[in-house]
Amino acid sequence: MSVELLEKIREALMKGKANDVKVMTEEAVAQKISVGEILDKALISGMSIIGEKFKNNQVYVPEVLIAARAMNAAMAVLKPLLKAADIKSKGIICIGTVKGDLHDIGKNLVRMMLEGAGYEVIDLGVNVDAQKFLDAAKEKKPQVVAMSALLTTTMGSMKSTIEALKNAGIKVKFIVGGAPLTESFAKEIGADGYAPDAASAVDLVASLIAA
Ligand code: B12
Incomplete structure (x- = not known):
């Protein structure tokens, strides 16, 4: 029944x-x-x-x-x-679309799939600058910071955000995604992972948190 x-x-x-x-x-x-x-x-x-x-x-x-x-x-x-x-979430993820970028359909899909997979997701919205990611990381203590970009002109701010958090001594895994991104770009900017779609993002987060 x-x-x-x-x-x-x-x-x-x-x-x-x-x-x-x-x-x-x-x-x-x-x-x-x-x-x-x-x-x-x-x-x-x-x-x-x-x-x-x-x-x-x-x-x-x-x-x-x-x-x-x-x-x-x-x-x-x-x-x-x-x-x-008292069911524990599998982990905390802070997600946002990077500075200068207002595209949020893909980011929202990633958020919903992560929530669906049992993670607590803090959605910082769109046009999120490094300082806002940094403040959220300090306050919420996520295991993973996830950034989305849909414009070639905004991809660069992923790098500066990663640097800002690393310089502030924040220990967190960074994942990035969005249509113009590639695996090699993710490596180049020091991200821990890239996923091409929302379902793969869930697999990626699971593997990073397990590691
Ligand atoms: C919808 C859309 C808009 C909407 C956005 C609405 C919204 N609320 O998001 C509006 C109309 C506002 C818009 C505005 C603009 N847009 Co627009 N837009 C698009 C469009 C048609 C679809 C994007 C989309 O939602 N795709 C569907 C989602 C599901 O796919 P996705 O975002 O790639 O996400 C998936 C993966 O990438 C991945 N993913 C996404 N994020 C993340 C994050 C992580 C961490 C991970 C792991 C994975 C991941 O998972 C998602 C789900 O599988 C694209 C064209 C295209 N085909 O991509 C252009 C496009 C992105 N836009 C473009 C442009 C130029 C603009 C404008 C500059 C236009 C203008 N002149 O005003 C403005 C910029 C505004 C701004 N500052 O951001 C260009 C970008 C060109 C470039 N190379 O930079 C594109 C490619 C169109 C084109 N061919 O010219 N846009």
Whole structure:
């Protein structure tokens, strides 16, 4: 019975049916299915299937966004219970689109996939300068700082941000992404990792945190 309900939630999530997902999540809670189980077996697993499909071009940005919206609807139900159950997040990530750059669709996808995978993500928004990344790193103590850039003219500020945090003695892993970026650019500026899409970003973060 509970397995069936979790499967239904997962299916509805993958179809982006936010309201169905919310209602069934409430039902699962009422049936005393644990928050961890709802997360792992329905929500996170649904988002990771969507992520894989996105990586393989089987679904596109709109499908990922509506699935993520459904995920958020379920998370609104679970968040208060998560605190009570003291389920630990897998790690803290600070993410932002770098200074001068207002593109945030890709950054938001990365944030949602990371949240879907069980990380606590602090979203600093767009046009984030080095000082703001530095302040957030000091205050929130993330394991990973993630930067997005969509303009060739703003990619350079990733380098200055990494330098500013390193010079301030902040011990954190840096990951970067965005359409114009490459693996070799990431290496060149001293980032710890680059990922071409949101699902790979989740794998990258997992490997960096495990290391
Ligand atoms: C939508 C869009 C806009 C929207 C942005 C809306 C928004 N809220 O984001 C608006 C209209 C505002 C806009 C404005 C501009 N844009 Co624009 N825009 C685009 C467009 C069409 C799509 C970008 C997008 O959302 N893609 C979809 C997402 C899902 O893909 P993504 O961002 O690459 O993210 C994925 C990966 O890269 C990765 N990823 C992303 N971030 C991160 C971060 C980490 C840490 C990791 C690991 C992975 C990762 O995961 C994501 C999901 O898989 C692109 C063209 C294109 N095809 O890329 C142009 C484009 C990026 N824009 C461009 C330009 C020039 C501009 C403007 C300067 C235009 C102008 N003259 O005003 C302004 C700049 C404004 C500014 N200061 O930022 C150029 C950039 C050229 C260049 N080489 O620099 C492009 C390439 C269009 C073009 N062909 O000329 N733009």
